[in-house]
Amino acid sequence: MVISEINTETIILNAAEKLFSIKGKDGTTMQEIADEAGINKALLHYYFRNKDKLFEQVFTAAVQQFTPVLKTIIADQNSLFEKIEKICSAYIQMIIQHPYVPVFVLSEVNKQPEQMIQKMFNGELPDFPALAKQIQKEVAAGMIKPVDPRQLILNIISLCVFPALFKPIFIMSTKTSKREFTQLMQERVQFVPKFIIDSIKK
Known part of the structure; x- marks a missing residue:
């Protein structure tokens, strides 16, 4: 593959991710992606046969940036509170940057989990x-309140991910602008881990 082809593919992927982030997969057309990338639709189809193939590559690239970070955070030797802070930050920052990811995961994971x-x-x-x-161990040592670890892990993930799924309803029902919602999500990087830690800290 020559350099110009690599650049064209990158331009297409960047254009697609921008539109998927704004309009979602179903709300984005291949013509809009071609227009955003500054190419014709025939060239777009040369690189990506259909929108599903293009979305899959954009999605895979996004989550494969995130998942190694999550694995590292969980595996490291930091304190529980430090891990909670880092896990929340990683999840929320990923959602801010790639808001289409949670919606797609929710729609697909029950169809084909493996x-x-x-x-x-x-x-x-x-x-x-x-x-x-x-x-x-933290519970046994008396460092935190008694809590089922599974419930705590579910709380951490839910508080990070659910706002992205609830976004359209929240924006309409509270008359919050998209810019204000993004600001709220950025604030949650600090708010969510503090909320969770305060709930279990003695």
Whole structure:
């Protein structure tokens, strides 16, 4: 593949991600992607046969930037509170940058869970059992309030991810602008871990 072809593919992927982030997969057309990339539709189809193939590549690139970070955070030797802060930051920052990811995961994971896990984690899930053991040790040592580790892990993920799924309803019902919503999400990088830590800290 020559350099110009590599550049064209990158331009297409960047254009597609921009539109997917704004309009979602279903709301974006191949013609709009071609227009955003500054190419004709025939050239777009030369690189990507259809929107599904293009979206899959954009999605895979986004989650494969995130999942190694998550695995590293969970596996490292930091304190539980430090891990909670870093996990929340990683999830929320990923959602701010790639807002289409949670919606797509939700729509696909129940249809084909094994394929989705492979796409997201290359078949190797984050070591949540190790995190659960760390939570159990903190409880046993009297460092945090008694809590089922599974419930705590679900709370961490839910508080980070759910706002992205609820975004359209939240924006309409609260008359919040998209810019204000993004600001709220940025504030949640600090708010969510503090909320979780305060709920379990003695």
